[in-house]
Amino acid sequence: MTAMPPAAGRDPIAVLQGVFGFPGFRGPQSEIVAHVTAGGSALVLMPTGGGKSLCYQIPAICRRGVGVVVSPLIALMQDQVAALLQRDVAAAALNSSMSFDAQREVEGRLRAGALDLLYVSPERILVPGFLDRLAHCDIALFAIDEAHCVAQWGHDFRPEYRRLAVLAERFPRVPRVALTATADPRTRAEILAGLRLEDARVFVSSFDRPNIVYRVEQKAEAKSQVAAFVDRHRGETGIVYARTRSRVEGLAEHLEARGHRTVAYHAGLDAAVRAAALEYFLQEDGVVAVATIAFGMGIDRPDVRYVAHADLPRSIEAYYQETGRAGRDGAPAEAWMIHGADDVMRLRAFIAESDAGEERKAFERAMLERMVGFASTGRCRREVLLAHFGETRPGPCGACDNCLDLSPRNDVTEAARQALSCVYRTGERFGAAHVADVLVGAETEKIRSLGHDRLSTYGIGKALAKSQWRAVFGHLVGEGLLEPDPAMHGGLRLGDDARVRAVLRGEAKVEMRLPSAQRGRRGAGRSDAAAALAPVHDAMFQALREHRLELARAQGVPAYVVFDDRSLADMAARRPTTLAEFAGVFGVGTAKLQRYGESFVGLIRALVAAERGGR
Numbered sequence: 001m002t003a004m005p006p007a008a009g010r011d012p013i014a015v016l017q018g019v020f021g022f023p024g025f026r027g028p029q030s031e032i033v034a035h036v037t038a039g040g041s042a043l044v045l046m047p048t049g050g051g052k053s054l055c056y057q058i059p060a061i062c063r064r065g066v067g068v069v070v071s072p073l074i075a076l077m078q079d080q081v082a083a084l085l086q087r088d089v090a091a092a093a094l095n096s097s098m099s100f101d102a103q104r105e106v107e108g109r110l111r112a113g114a115l116d117l118l119y120v121s122p123e124r125i126l127v128p129g130f131l132d133r134l135a136h137c138d139i140a141l142f143a144i145d146e147a148h149c150v151a152q153w154g155h156d157f158r159p160e161y162r163r164l165a166v167l168a169e170r171f172p173r174v175p176r177v178a179l180t181a182t183a184d185p186r187t188r189a190e191i192l193a194g195l196r197l198e199d200a201r202v203f204v205s206s207f208d209r210p211n212i213v214y215r216v217e218q219k220a221e222a223k224s225q226v227a228a229f230v231d232r233h234r235g236e237t238g239i240v241y242a243r244t245r246s247r248v249e250g251l252a253e254h255l256e257a258r259g260h261r262t263v264a265y266h267a268g269l270d271a272a273v274r275a276a277a278l279e280y281f282l283q284e285d286g287v288v289a290v291a292t293i294a295f296g297m298g299i300d301r302p303d304v305r306y307v308a309h310a311d312l313p314r315s316i317e318a319y320y321q322e323t324g325r326a327g328r329d330g331a332p333a334e335a336w337m338i339h340g341a342d343d344v345m346r347l348r349a350f351i352a353e354s355d356a357g358e359e360r361k362a363f364e365r366a367m368l369e370r371m372v373g374f375a376s377t378g379r380c381r382r383e384v385l386l387a388h389f390g391e392t393r394p395g396p397c398g399a400c401d402n403c404l405d406l407s408p409r410n411d412v413t414e415a416a417r418q419a420l421s422c423v424y425r426t427g428e429r430f431g432a433a434h435v436a437d438v439l440v441g442a443e444t445e446k447i448r449s450l451g452h453d454r455l456s457t458y459g460i461g462k463a464l465a466k467s468q469w470r471a472v473f474g475h476l477v478g479e480g481l482l483e484p485d486p487a488m489h490g491g492l493r494l495g496d497d498a499r500v501r502a503v504l505r506g507e508a509k510v511e512m513r514l515p516s517a518q519r520g521r522r523g524a525g526r527s528d529a530a531a532a533l534a535p536v537h538d539a540m541f542q543a544l545r546e547h548r549l550e551l552a553r554a555q556g557v558p559a560y561v562v563f564d565d566r567s568l569a570d571m572a573a574r575r576p577t578t579l580a581e582f583a584g585v586f587g588v589g590t591a592k593l594q595r596y597g598e599s600f601v602g603l604i605r606a607l608v609a610a611e612r613g614g615r
Contacts, residue, residue: 010062012037016054019061019087021589026051028203036141037062041176041200043147043191047209048181048324049302053080056143056177057117061089065138066115070122071145072158075278077119079300082561084117088591093119110137122149122160131170139174142167147178148317150194151187161194168196176200181207182321185390207320207389211327212335214381214400218471218515219340223254226310229336230255230288236305237281240290241322243311243346251310252290265291282558285549293318301558302329303565308336312343315367316374316388329566339375340470341432341477341492344368345484376475378402378409378512409511415464415472416481416503416510420494422457423482426450429491436461436469468514475512540607541572547603551596562596563587577605 012033016022025033029051032044036059046052060067071077077093084091092106092115109115111133124130149158167176178195180187192198217225226240240255242248245266252264261284263277281289282301289295307326313319319337327333351364374384382397396403422435437444438452441459452458461469473492476482481503483495494500502508545559545568552559563571567587576582579597588597 012058012062015058015061017589019089019589019591020054020058021585021587021592022054023586025054027205029054032203033058035201036175036177039063039173039175041197042178043188043197043200043202044177044179044205045183045188045203045207046179046181046205047207048321049209049211049328049330050181050205052145052179052181055179056141057084057089059175059177060140060143061116063140065113065140066110067117067140067143068125068134069117069119069143069145070125070164071119072122072149074121075282076145076300077121079282079558079561081117081119082557086557086561086592086595087589089117090115091117091119094124095119095121096124107133113138116140122158122164126160126163126166131166135170139171142171142174142176144176144178144195146180147191147195148180148182148187150178151183151190165194165196181324182317184317184388187317207386207391208382208393209324209327210397210399211330212323212333212399213404214323214385215334215336216375216381216401217336217338218474219338219343220467220470220515222310222338223251225338226251226308227254227258229306229308230260231258233306233334234260235286237286237301237303238288238306238308239295239299239304239322239325240288240308240310241295241313242290242292245292247310248290248292255288255290260288261286262288262290265289265295267292283552285545285559293322299325300328301325302560303331304328304333305331306334306336310338312337312339312347312375313371314347314364316371316385317367319371319374320385320389329564331566331569337375339474341473341482341484344372344477345431345492348484372477376477376479405513407513410514411509411511412472412475412514413503413506413508413510415461415469416476417506418457418461419469419472419476420481420500420504422455422461423492424494425455425457426452428493432470432473432492435492436466436473439469440464440466442466464514471512471515475510479510481510538572540575540604541568543603543607544568544571544600547600551599563592571600571604575604575608576601577608 016025027050032042032055036042036056044052044055046055056067056069069080071080074095074097077095081091081093092109094103094106106118110118144161144164147161150161150164151157176195176197178191178197180191183191188202192200219225230238230240240251242251245268248264248266252262256262263280265274265277269277277289281287304326307323309319309322313322323335326335347368348365351361351368354361356364370388374381377384380393380396380403381400383393386393398404418439419435422439426435426438434446437447438455438458439461441462447453464472473482477484480495481500482492484492499508503510548562548568549559552562564587567585570586574581574585576585579593579601582588582597582601583593
């Protein structure tokens with residue numbers, strides 16, 4: 001089918017401003033939109049929150065025909081369609097959750113040429129006969145979202161994505177756009193080959209998310225640490241990731257008991273329970289989702305203010321993908337993680353015991369070691385993160401814990417020598433917790449029964465608290481001086497021989513920032529991210545937020561589909577009292593001006609009058 005020229009009068013910048021309410025394109029968006037609108041194919045690598053969707057939505061609206069979007073999850077389709085309908089864009093989805101009559105109605109609109117965008121799953125587009133039906137329609141473009149799913153070595157591989165190469169055969173003249181936020185150089189090559197996009201232009205944006213602050217802590221008392229962190233973000237929407245189902249449920253119950261609105265989500269729950277949990281998280285403000293990685297790509301909520309990891313992710317790609325769900329609206333957000341030696345042990349054991357081939361296991365071990373290096377580094381975390389994706393940062397970011405913490409690093413060489421010696425003398429078969437007990441001279445039945453109270457290393461480490469020893473062990477694992485032994489089910493063994501000998505002989509120093517013996521509790525006040533959203537008119541911001549929620553509930557759509565927090569913050573700062581002023585608010589296009597203008601302007605007028613009357 002021949003690619004059609006743009007429809008008369010549909011200028012991309014006019015669509016950007018009139019339909020989406022954005023003043024201008026960001027970064028490479030303008031060049032990408034122009035290329036695709038003119039009929040070119042592309043691979044778009046852009047961080048979450050960078051505006052990938054506009055790179056195919058605007059060309060689909062500008063070009064003749066329907067833009068067919070391949071999306072991996074039903075929830076993601078529903079969010080995108082709901083947001084487009086709010087802007088009066090003719091959009092629909094076809095998926096298995098719809099009734100037969102609803103699917104037939106959408107296919108009728110497709111045949112009639114009444115759609116600008118149609119969202120389908122990779123399984124749906126490959127159903128026999130569906131491509132034949134598409135061949136009788138005007139197709140503006142094909143967009144393949146979450147394209148990293150094509151990579152066999154990736155963290156979200158979906159074999160159906162490999163079969164999407166058929167689009168190149170069946171529709172050689174129709175532009176195809178593959179989009180992802182997560183692709184190292186190896187994955188990019190797989191996408192281009194797997195989707196037959198060898199002749200497509202590749203647009204690579206910076207992988208940096210400057211609005212996210214990255215913080216990593218050594219794991220001590222995980223439940224207490226997670227609770228203290230979430231307390232600091234009270235009232236904000238966030239996600240807490242944990243590795244196991246039982247851990248998810250325990251953390252969710254603990255946070256609920258502390259007064260947080262919480263949902264648990266994991267693959268072991270009944271499908272209806274999972275669906276209800278997801279809907280609650282998407283529809284309501286200030287909800288904390290505690291979840292395994294099953295709570296994944298379908299999260300398109302823009303105002304998630306934090307993502308917390310209670311356990312170490314298995315790779316930097318997974319970490320980047322998961323933390324990328326924070327701050328999609330561009331407002332300040334936080335990515336926080338705790339990790340310890342036990343995390344590394346469990347992940348290594350999982351890899352060793354899996355049914356994967358040796359090549360795959362070697363790849364996964366390498367990915368895990370890079371993740372451990374990121375978690376344990378004393379360098380700028382953003383530099384390390386971007387380097388993994390082949391990007392060089394000119395200097396420290398000033399927005400991660402290592403950059404923000406100006407305290408000097410401690411010389412822990414003597415503690416490292418004590419730890420290495422104790423691991424050796426206990427037989428290289430015990431975990432960090434037991435070895436730390438030996439070092440501090442704990443009087444436990446396990447120590448007595450094993451005779452470890454008679455070792456020369458018993459009690460030599462009383463200068464450090466047990467929580468500090470946990471941090472030391474985590475650092476030694478990260479530096480390769482110690483390594484978990486999967487065969488010993490959690491035991492630590494000595495790592496790189498040359499480096500271990502150098503430390504034990506006093507030929508090499510070990511430095512790290514040692515946590516204080518008494519962990520200080522941070523106040524449970526609002527986070528910097530929340531404060532930055534509406535720094536002056538906080539009361540007005542909250543009133544606008546409540547009004548948005550009422551309007552959303554009346555329509556049965558997520559609150560952020562009406563307006564995201566960035567738009568509300570702009571309203572609170574501008575305080576528009578006329579429709580003309582409201583039209584200048586970020587994210588207000590023609591449709592939303594007509595749909596919500598009078599309602600919000602009326603509320604703002606009343607709030608401004610109340611402020612003046614109270615003075």
